[in-house]
Amino acid sequence: MSPVIEVEHLTKRFGGLTAVDDVSLRLDGGRIIGLLGRNGAGKTTLMSLLTGQEFATEGRIRVFGDSPVEHAQTLSRISFIRESQRYPDSFKAKHVLASAPWFFGGWDEAYARELVSDFRLPLDRPVKKLSRGQLSAVGVIIGLASRAPLTFFDEPYLGLDAVARQLFYDRLLADVAERPRTVVLSTHLIDEVADLLEHVVVIDDGRILVDDEAEALRGSATTVTGTRSAVDAFVAGRTVTHRTGLGGLASATVARLDAESQLAARAAGLELAPVSLQQLVVQLTNSDQEVSA
């Protein structure tokens, strides 16, 4: 079982800025992987490196077992429409959809047409005149209809309204279920996609903070809420990743609680709530966080 993406000690520097910092990853395919992180965390740079669009400063990348750089065989199996993808100025949306099939062996024209109508994309409008949401729809349609064995979506929902976003999530899930492939979904709107993700990679400041199964992460932390004194007594001796307080009430996030601890917490009158993926990522990537024992 060879992983689809293998990265060893990957570093990318732009002048003095280190966008990707000594990253090592092994990602198995056939599932939806979330690449989560704040703006400027290095998500797009990492994806650009994985697709051979940027050159690594140091380190080794293997995608489908080969370096993606200038490797036509590998690149033809990858679809990556970056969030800031530029289209030729003279292009209308229809020119994009006319040319994309020439590059993707698995392009499904009927599916593309269906998506165009779903997203109400005006084909005769110059790409320059498309709204942010319509531009995102172009990227989403290419990403889905190319049916590439490895598909990257880079913040695909920008400017899309709630209906269109839901449409994208539904279509993605249905299509991947029908035609298993590897999807990397880069996003900072984590709550919306949390249920889609099977694996989560969190990147912050160019470094990988989390590389784990989504299921494992979902139960990995718990928030306990109650009176300040009860919370203080319960968390004493535990690692607290986050805490807030209001008047006599307090809540604290602690690592996974076993059954015994859960009973003890309830007995002390505390309420327990699982920490959502989004909260977890916020807490992990918020450098101003207050960490107390």
Added chain:
Amino acid sequence: MTAIALDQTATQDRSRSLGQRILAVVRLHFVNPTAILWLPLMILGIIFGANWILWWLIHEFSGGKDLTEGTQWSGASAFIFVYMMVVAIQAMHLTFQYALGMGATRRDYYLGSALTFVLLGAGWAALIGTLGVLEELTGGWGLNGRMFTSVYFGADGAAVRYWYVFLLFLLFLFLGALSGALFVRWKALGVTALWVGLGLLLVAGLAVVIMTNAWGAIGGFLGTIGTGGAYALTLVGSALAGIGGFLVLRRATPRA
């Protein structure tokens, strides 16, 4: 599980041959033919129309003077060569990032673009060459005007003129490809550096020629190789520009 899942997706994983990949880039350049075909054709038409009116005016008001002598030095068609260079720069600037987004390698993209430029050069040579033949047949468009048979295209006959025009287009298009690659990689700075560099080379060359008083030798050399030889020499420049463009583009990355 991974390996099995990937094997199952093999049907949606038909990889393309080199020829198909290069053809995709060629088609990409032509998918919207406005900028690359229709606009330059329109401009050529306008230039020709304006010239024809000028010839007619001179003809009318000079009492039917023969224009052959004067208009054989016409530089009217020069514009179209420079314009095609700009078209080449623009084509690369516009499509490079997009082609990379479509999963093209830089190499396939450059080969496809180069083939596009050769095709464009051939098409334009066919057009200009044929217009030259028409110009001769119609007695300079009825007015002894000359635009497509000017002295720059030599006096070796219509058939050879097609070839000269093609070589000239190649030179301009590949200078455009090199400039386009420089623009993609280093923006305006790269293009400026190229042309300043070429300008300096020219000045240096002139200085050497003047200091060594080599005008006679150069004249002799050009006389020996003739118009055909001089035009064939442009192939060296086109090839150098073409190879240079590839070396520059090979390490280019998409930049906003």
